[in-house]
Amino acid sequence: MSSAYRLVATDLDGTLLRSDGTVSQGSRDVLAAVAAKGAAHIIVTGRAVPWTRHVLEDLGYQGLAVCGQGAQVYDAGAGRLLTSVTLDRQVAALALAKIEAEVGPLAVAASQDGLDGEILVGPGYAYNPDLPVHHIEGTEELWAQPLNKLYIQHSGLSDDELTRVSTDVAGDLVSATMAGAGIVELLPLGLTKATGLSLAARRLGVSAAETIAFGDMPNDVPMFAWAGHGVAMANAHPELKQVADEVTASNDDDGIVPVLTRLFGPF
Numbered sequence: 525m526s527s528a529y530r531l532v533a534t535d536l537d538g539t540l541l542r543s544d545g546t547v548s549q550g551s552r553d554v555l556a557a558v559a560a561k562g563a564a565h566i567i568v569t570g571r572a573v574p575w576t577r578h579v580l581e582d583l584g585y586q587g588l589a590v591c592g593q594g595a596q597v598y599d600a601g602a603g604r605l606l607t608s609v610t611l612d613r614q615v616a617a618l619a620l621a622k623i624e625a626e627v628g629p630l631a632v633a634a635s636q637d638g639l640d641g642e643i644l645v646g647p648g649y650a651y652n653p654d655l656p657v658h659h660i661e662g663t664e665e666l667w668a669q670p671l672n673k674l675y676i677q678h679s680g681l682s683d684d685e686l687t688r689v690s691t692d693v694a695g696d697l698v699s700a701t702m703a704g705a706g707i708v709e710l711l712p713l714g715l716t717k718a719t720g721l722s723l724a725a726r727r728l729g730v731s732a733a734e735t736i737a738f739g740d741m742p743n744d745v746p747m748f749a750w751a752g753h754g755v756a757m758a759n760a761h762p763e764l765k766q767v768a769d770e771v772t773a774s775n776d777d778d779g780i781v782p783v784l785t786r787l788f789g790p791f
Contacts, residue, residue, distance in 0.1 A: 527723070527787045530734040532558055533590075533721055533747065534780060536569040536579060537704055538740035539757055542776050545654065547583060556694070557791040558784055564728055566590065568717050569742055572635045572672055573598050573605070575655055584663045588727065592635065592672040593701065593711055593743060594720035595630040597727075603639075607723060610637050610670045611698070611712050617667065619694035619710055620674065626693045627686070633657070634666050641672070649677055650706055674710040683708050687742070703743040716746035736787070737766060738772075738780050752780040755783050 532555070534540040540547055543579035555565050568590040573789055576591050576598070586601035595609040610703060624630055631648035642658040644666055645651055660666060678686045686708045690700035696712040725735060737744070737751035740760040748754030748767050757779045765771055773779035785791065 527561070527563065527734045528734065529752065529787060530563050531728065531730040531736070532563055532565045532780075532784065533568045533727060533735055533737040533751060534565065535717075535741070535744055535747075536567060536571060536576070538775050539738050540567070540775070541579070547579075548778050550781050552583070553779075554781045554784045554791070558788050561788050563788065564730070566721070566724055566728075568594075568721050568737070568739075568747060570707070570717075572596065572641060572643075573639055574641060588724045590717060590720035592720075593703065593709060594671065594715050594717045595637075595672045595712070597724050598639075598718050603750040605639060606727070607720070608637055608781050609672070609712050609715055609719075611710070613667045613675055613711075615697050615753060616671065616674055616710060619690075619697040620676070621674070622694045622697070623690050627678055627681060627689055631677040631679075632663075632666065633673040635675070637672050639647060641669070648679075648685040649675065673712075676708050676710060677706060701743040703741050709743070717743060718746040718750035719767065722750060736783075739785075740775065755780075774781055 570593045572592040573596055580600045589598045589600055591598050597607040599606055633645045633649045635643055644660050645657045646660055651657055683702045687700050687702045699713055701709050703709055732750050733752040736753040737747045737749040738755045740757045742763045744762055744764055754768045756765045756771045758774040772783050
């Protein structure tokens with residue numbers, strides 16, 4: 525193989541997926557060409573499995589996928605979870621209370637654990653209408669089943685401000701990260717995309733140094749720190765661009781293609 529990299533890790537939203545939620549033919553072709561050269565492609569996404577599965581099926585993806593911000597390592601070919609990390613609900617409730625005591629009421633959603641876990645959406649929480657959710661009225665249903673994470677929104681704070689405040693007041697209880705516009709998440713303490721990616725890479729017999737990662741948001745910072753080479757999209761958050769090894773074209777302009785062609789080509 526001409527490249528030093530044996531594993532290509534791509535985020536989904538804002539990275540592999542275009543703004544319309546699709547994967548371009550150009551990206552599909554280059555990933556197939558990379559696979560023919562002997563490197564594996566692994567999806568590493570903040571989406572839990574139920575919100576990821578349809579994308580994997582569209583791609584004909586049969587390998588491992590890291591979902592739920594690193595909480596889940598999913599074997600797409602076998603249709604089963606290999607690992608699953610849950611958020612302690614008592615700890616999460618305390619973290620939520622501490623944040624609300626600081627900034628006032630939050631709109632809250634939650635991702636239930638498991639292959640068929642639902643996304644529970646509370647009053648006032650703005651979500652992607654193209655993805656399936658279950659609306660709830662109060663907090664009782666929120667805590668009824670094991671969770672991967674909470675999503676929080678605030679009417680007056682930016683995503684960056686809300687992430688910063690959450691870390692300041694509840695960072696000893698949960699990890700807070702910003703995964704996209706309107707998507708601030710509270711995770712099990714210490715959990716990141718790098719957690720799941722390192723577990724999956726170990727199963728594949730690939731080292732961090734042999735991994736190239738593509739992303740666009742602050743939740744990709746730990747993945748870049750772990751991987752041998754981190755590539756931010758042109759549309760990436762400034763925080764990720766600061767730590768990236770290089771910046772490529774946007775997700776809508778097939779930003780993974782020129783980098784992979786340079787490293788693995790000619791095809």
